[in-house]
Structures are given as structure tokens and as C-alpha cells.
Amino acid sequence: MAENPVLEVSDLRVSYYTDAGRAIALDGASLALRPGEKLGLVGESGSGKSTMALAMMRMIKPPGRIENGRVVVAGTDLMALSEEQMLKARLSRIAYIPQGAMNSLNPVMRVGAQMADAIKAHETRSSKADIEERCRQTLESVDLKRSVFELYPHELSGGMKQRVCIAIDILLKPRLIIADEPTSALDVVTQRQVMETINRVQKQIGAAVILIGHDMGLMAQFVDKVAVMYAGRLVEISSVRQIFTNPLHPYAQALISSLPRLENKGVFQGIPGLAPSLLRLPGGCAFHPRCSRAMEKCRTVRPNLLDQTDGRSVACHLFTKGVS
Amino acid sequence: MAALMELMGVTKVYSRGLVARTTTVALRDVSLTLNQEEPTIMTVAGESGSGKTTLAMLLLGFITPTNGTILYKGRDISRLSGDEKVTFRREVQAVFQDPFAVFNPFYTVDHLLSVPIRRFHLARTRNQARDRMVEALTAVGLHPDDVLGRFPHQLSGGQRQRINVARALVLKPRLLVADEPVSMVDASLRASILETLRGLQRDHGVSILYITHDLTTAYHISRSIIVLYRGSVMEAGDTDSVITTPEHPYTRLLIDSIPWPDVDRRWGETKIKAKEGEAGDNAPGCKFASRCPFAMDKCKVTPPFFRLAEHHAASCYLMEKHPTMDSAQLSDLLPT
Numbered sequence: 001m002a003e004n005p006v007l008e009v010s011d012l013r014v015s016y017y018t019d020a021g022r023a024i025a026l027d028g029a030s031l032a033l034r035p036g037e038k039l040g041l042v043g044e045s046g047s048g049k050s051t052m053a054l055a056m057m058r059m060i061k062p063p064g065r066i067e068n069g070r071v072v073v074a075g076t077d078l079m080a081l082s083e084e085q086m087l088k089a090r091l092s093r094i095a096y097i098p099q100g101a102m103n104s105l106n107p108v109m110r111v112g113a114q115m116a117d118a119i120k121a122h123e124t125r126s127s128k129a130d131i132e133e134r135c136r137q138t139l140e141s142v143d144l145k146r147s148v149f150e151l152y153p154h155e156l157s158g159g160m161k162q163r164v165c166i167a168i169d170i171l172l173k174p175r176l177i178i179a180d181e182p183t184s185a186l187d188v189v190t191q192r193q194v195m196e197t198i199n200r201v202q203k204q205i206g207a208a209v210i211l212i213g214h215d216m217g218l219m220a221q222f223v224d225k226v227a228v229m230y231a232g233r234l235v236e237i238s239s240v241r242q243i244f245t246n247p248l249h250p251y252a253q254a255l256i257s258s259l260p261r262l263e264n265k266g267v268f269q270g271i272p273g274l275a276p277s278l279l280r281l282p283g284g285c286a287f288h289p290r291c292s293r294a295m296e297k298c299r300t301v302r303p304n305l306l307d308q309t310d311g312r313s314v315a316c317h318l319f320t321k322g323v324s
Numbered sequence: 325m326a327a328l329m330e331l332m333g334v335t336k337v338y339s340r341g342l343v344a345r346t347t348t349v350a351l352r353d354v355s356l357t358l359n360q361e362e363p364t365i366m367t368v369a370g371e372s373g374s375g376k377t378t379l380a381m382l383l384l385g386f387i388t389p390t391n392g393t394i395l396y397k398g399r400d401i402s403r404l405s406g407d408e409k410v411t412f413r414r415e416v417q418a419v420f421q422d423p424f425a426v427f428n429p430f431y432t433v434d435h436l437l438s439v440p441i442r443r444f445h446l447a448r449t450r451n452q453a454r455d456r457m458v459e460a461l462t463a464v465g466l467h468p469d470d471v472l473g474r475f476p477h478q479l480s481g482g483q484r485q486r487i488n489v490a491r492a493l494v495l496k497p498r499l500l501v502a503d504e505p506v507s508m509v510d511a512s513l514r515a516s517i518l519e520t521l522r523g524l525q526r527d528h529g530v531s532i533l534y535i536t537h538d539l540t541t542a543y544h545i546s547r548s549i550i551v552l553y554r555g556s557v558m559e560a561g562d563t564d565s566v567i568t569t570p571e572h573p574y575t576r577l578l579i580d581s582i583p584w585p586d587v588d589r590r591w592g593e594t595k596i597k598a599k600e601g602e603a604g605d606n607a608p609g610c611k612f613a614s615r616c617p618f619a620m621d622k623c624k625v626t627p628p629f630f631r632l633a634e635h636h637a638a639s640c641y642l643m644e645k646h647p648t649m650d651s652a653q654l655s656d657l658l659p660t
Contacts, residue, residue, distance in 0.1 A: 044510050044513075045480075045481065045510050158372065186372075187371035187372050187537040188371070188537060188538070188539070188578060188581040188582055188583075189371055189577060189578060189581045190371070191581070191583070192581040192583070192591055195583075196591075214510050215583065216585040217540065217582065217583030217584055217585040218583045219585075220583065220584065220585045220586055220587050220589075221583045221584075221590065221591050222583075240587055241587050244585065244586065244587045245587070256585075258515050259585040260514075260515075260540045260541060260543070260544045260585075261584065261585065261586060269515060270513065270514075270515040270516035270519070274480065275480070
């Protein structure tokens with residue numbers, strides 16, 4: 001690898017302690033991202049995508065607990081920071097656009113005041129005029145008018161609110177942006193505009209992006225690499241082209257073949273069976289009850305995520321010729 | 325052919341304010357016919373604010389049109405007698421977007437499915453009612469033992485949405501209005517719900533009005549499509565022609581913006597003009613003109629429909645060389 005990774009997650013584990021028992025929502029996730037790289041994190045609802053994002057932000061709330069792992073962003077292990085330092089790291093090193101972010105704007109505060117708040121929380125010395133100018137410039141960079149600074153959230157459309165959230169996220173030029181389904185409530189045209197905006201500002205500030213979602217179409221259009229999650233575990237990490245043309249893990253294969261395309265009109269191929277409950281995970285590989293190629297070994301031995309020769313990683317007993 | 329549901333020049337205007345009334349035209353002069361004999365799946369597509377949910381509400385009789393009439397089996401739905409109203413309510417059913425919001429968390433699935441059976445006196449005995457529930461659940465691909473007796477929170481989003489379809493199905497409807505039924509459901513479950521809807525049309529003779537902004541699923545499930553923009557029909561026709569050879573600049577923009585799950589099919593290069601203010605909303609003429617890269621002077625007058633092919637029409641002056649047609653005849657060209 002020519003460049004040092006801007007993000008290195010290793011063996012991250014999150015559990016939720018509920019009355020019904022302990023649910024391991026994220027089990028030993030490891031991945032690395034280079035500056036400017038865009039990763040898509042996909043999986044069914046409940047597979048642990050959002051948990052992973054929240055764990056990286058250290059925003060897991062009880063009964064959830066981060067039990068293990070390191071999240072190194074640009075050389076700093078976020079897990080080793082104090083609460084105080086972590087507050088500073090959010091937005092300036094690692095920024096998060098939560099699901100339905102546009103509903104998180106404060107309805108009784110002007111957009112500008114909410115943006116200025118973000119800067120003031122990190123920089124105590126900046127002058128008021130300087131902060132305002134930076135906010136207005138950032139609004140421009142996400143294709144909004146400078147005058148949006150004076151508006152209230154209810155005066156903006158859904159797509160505009162989503163842009164304001166993106167503007168807040170890039171104000172302090174973070175090294176990593178995590179976007180959790182940033183466009184799921186928007187229609188296709190607005191979705192494309194918002195994704196194009198994220199794409200452009202990401203290039204401008206050179207940040208890496210993790211895009212979380214289950215819209216594979218969006219992934220095909222936007223990301224460089226795709227990480228597939230199943231029942232709290234990463235099962236495959238491949239380049240976007242590899243995932244779409246030659247998925248390796250049987251779950252990834254089922255996911256890709258369930259997609260509607262122009263060519264296969266009228267063919268609906270769902271994935272048989274249901275996602276397992278995290279409280280009662282099947283032994284061995286969590287996917288084996290739904291897998292068409294399950295072997296005896298899959299019921300008992302859990303496959304590890306192994307690097308393959310072509311730069312991909314797969315956790316499946318069918319692919320054991322790992323290089324690691 | 326007798327019409328099942330017929331919209332004749334329907335316009336819906338919402339107004340607000342007491343002194344300075346501001347009005348929003350949610351739907352403008354829409355005519356549409358669904359046949360009784362041939363059940364079909366028709367898509368109504370458009371972005372938010374295009375009037376697609378208003379259309380659903382009108383068809384379900386939840387709101388009344390400002391102008392025009394809606395006929396169900398030849399009777400005006402706003403003037404139905406008591407008995408006719410009961411029949412209408414039973415035969416026209418709906419499935420809504422959010423499978424998490426529509427259930428009462430205190431009731432089990434059994435209760436949810438038995439209410440309509442009791443309400444419409446569809447079964448004489450308890451066993452008959454249960455048979456009917458089992459039949460409906462099987463038709464949507466659920467194992468009755470898996471879901472009966474359960475509470476909504478014990479079910480996945482996909483299961484809930486299929487129960488919604490089953491609830492509509494116990495009533496043996498003639499028309500199902502499905503307002504974004506899969507937009508909140510995981511991609512892997514979408515396929516099975518769409519397959520369920522298609523099975524209803526094929527095997528149970530239910531006509532389906534599929535309301536969506538997702539043209540990918542529309543392409544896969546429906547025979548015909550109507551594209552709405554700010555309350556006006558932009559383009560209509562059979563799904564294949566409209567999606568593979570869109571002609572109206574708005575439809576082209578929509579199709580161009582679909583994120584296809586295919587690394588070799590990139591998002592188009594069509595530059596998108598930002599949405600302009602709501603001020604020009606009630607201005608006459610083509611609603612899309614303010615965002616249209618091909619806008620001309622004459623776009624200030626509402627363009628008529630031009631018939632491009634046997635099953636394809638668009639409302640745009642760029643198609644001027646084709647013969648015009650009356651908007652009331654629009655549904656004649658939709659295949660069934």
C-alpha cells in the first residue's frame with residue numbers, strides 16, 4: 001500500500017445486553033481505508049451496519065457496550081481518547097451523517113447558528129465574522145445559496161436540509177465521513193444531486209467516506225469498495241466491480257442476484273429464509289442455514305475473514321486459500 | 325369494456341390561509357380508467373410533491389376532488405349509498421409505505437386480520453374466519469403458524485408488509501392501491517413483496533395501482549406507467565417504452581438518475597437544474613419548464629398530449645411532429 005491508511009479498524013466488537021441475553025451486534029470487524037477512498041457498507045437491517053458506524057464514533061449507548069477493538073483515524077486511536085478529546089475529534093477527524101439527518105436540525109434555530117455552533121465547539125479563538133464567512137462558503141460548496149445561512153430548517157426542502165447536514169459535516173474538514181443512508185428519504189433526482197455533492201466535497205477535502213445502506217444501485221454508482229455484513233460480521237470486502245461481477249461469499253452472491261436490473265425484467269429472486277436473531281445465532285457460519293452450498297464444517301467452525309490473492313477478503317470455508 | 329375505476333378530469337387544489345389564500349394544485353386534470361375485465365398493474369411515478377399520494381387518497385375516497393368525478397363501477401364515489409359504500413370499502417384496499425407505523429402494537433396479527441372479516445361479515449364461524457386468514461397469509465407467502473398469534477414487534481419489516489397485503493386480501497378486493505409498498509423494506513425482501521403483488525394480479529384478479537418513485541421496481545412489476553410532475557401527467561404508456569425510450573425531458577431526467585446496480589451503467593451526464601422556488605407553481609404552462617433544459621417560449625402554454633406510438637404519449641412541445649390527442653383518452657393507450 002503506497003499511502004498510509006487514514007482509517008484502520010481492528011477487531012471491533014459491540015454487544016447489547018438485553019433482558020433476553022447478550023446480543024453481539026458487531027463481532028470482530030476489521031477494515032482499512034486509504035485517504036479519499038469510498039467504502040460501501042451493506043447488509044440487511046439488523047446486520048450491524050449502523051452499530052459499526054456508531055461504534056467508530058464512540059456513540060454506542062447502554063445497554064450497548066464497545067468491548068474490544070481499535071479505531072485508528074489518521075494515526076490516533078479513538079478508543080484511547082478521553083471523553084473530552086473524543087468530543088473534539090468528532091467533526092474534526094471523523095464526521096457522521098446519521099440516518100434521516102435532515103430531521104436532526106433544530107427547528108427553532110437558524111441554519112447559520114447551528115453551523116457556527118459546530119465551529120465554536122472546536123475553536124475558541126475564531127472571530128464571529130470569520131466563522132460566518134466560513135459557514136457561508138461551505139454552504140456554497142454544497143450547492144446552496146449563501147443566504148441559506150439566515151433561514152430556518154422549515155424553509156428548506158428535504159434535499160436542501162440534507163445538504164445543510166453535509167455542510168456541517170465538512171465544516172472542519174474531517175479525514176473520514178460516515179454517511180448512514182444519507183438519501184433514503186429522497187427521490188431519485190434529489191438523491192443523485194446529494195450524492196454528487198458528497199462526491200465533490202469529499203474530493204475537495206480529501207476525506208475517506210463510508211456509505212452505509214442497502215441500496216446496491218447507489219453503491220454501484222458511488223463507492224470504490226464494498227464491505228458486506230451479515231449478522232454482525234463482515235463476510236466479504238471487495239472492490240465494487242468484483243462484488244457486482246464476481247461476488248464470492250454465498251450471501252453476497254444471493255444479494256447481487258436479488259437485484260432488479262434492466263436485463264432480467266420480471267425475475268424476482270429473493271434470498272430464502274430470514275436473517276437470524278442476534279440472540280440466537282446459529283453455530284459456525286451464521287449464514288449456513290440459508291446457504292445453498294453449506295458443508296458439514298460450516299455448522300461447527302466459524303470462518304475467519306481471510307485476505308485472498310486478488311486483494312479481496314472473504315469469510316467462507318469455500319475460500320480458504322488465504323494469504324494472511 | 326366496463327370500467328372498474330374511472331377518473332374524469334380530476335383536479336385537486338389545496339388552499340390555506342383565510343385572507344390571502346394561497347393555493348397548491350396537487351393534481352391537474354387527470355383522467356384514467358382501470359378496466360373490470362382485465363386486472364392490470366399500473367404505476368404512478370413521480371418525485372415528492374408530484375401528487376401521487378393525493379391520487380391514492382382520491383381513489384380511496386379519503387378526500388374529494390375539487391373538480392371532476394371519480395366513478396367506481398359507474399357510480400360517483402362521493403355519492404354512494406350506505407350499501408354501496410360498504411362494497412366500495414371492501415373492494416378497494418390499500419397498502420401504505422411504512423410497515424412499522426400502521427400496526428397497533430397491542431393487537432396480535434390474528435386480531436388485525438379478523439377485524440375486517442367480522443366487520444364485513446365474511447365468515448359465519450370461527451373456523452371459517454381462520455380458514456380465510458390462513459388462505460390470505462399463504463397467498464402472500466407467509467406460514468400461518470409463523471405469524472398468527474404474534475405481535476407486530478415480533479415480526480420483520482418484510483413480514484409486516486406482507487401481512488398488510490394479506491389484510492387487504494382477506495377482503496377479496498378488486499383494486500389495491502399500493503403507495504410505496506417497498507420503499508421502507510430491505511432490498512432482499514423487496515423482491516418477495518413485489519412477487520406477492522404480482523401473484524395477486526395474476527392469480528386473484530386484483531388490479532393494482534402501484535405508486536412509487538422507484539422506477540426500477542416499476543419497470544419490473546407493471547404493464548403501464550404514468551409519470552406525474554407537480555400534479556400534471558408528463559408521459560404515459562406501456563412500461564417498456566417509457567423506461568427504455570423516455571421522451572419527455574422530465575422522464576429522461578428521472579430515468580437518468582436511477583442508480584442502476586451495474587458498474588458499467590453510470591449515472592447520466594444530464595446536468596440537473598436545481599429546483600426553483602415555489603413561486604412559479606401556479607403559473608400556466610408546462611410545470612417542468614422552469615427546470616427544463618429545452619424550455620421554449622411556447623412552454624408557457626400547457627402542451628397537449630402527443631401520441632408517439634400506439635402505447636406511448638408525452639405532453640411536451642418537443643414531440644410536436646406527432647399527432648395530438650385528448651388527455652381524456654389517455655388511458656385508452658395504456659396496455660392492460
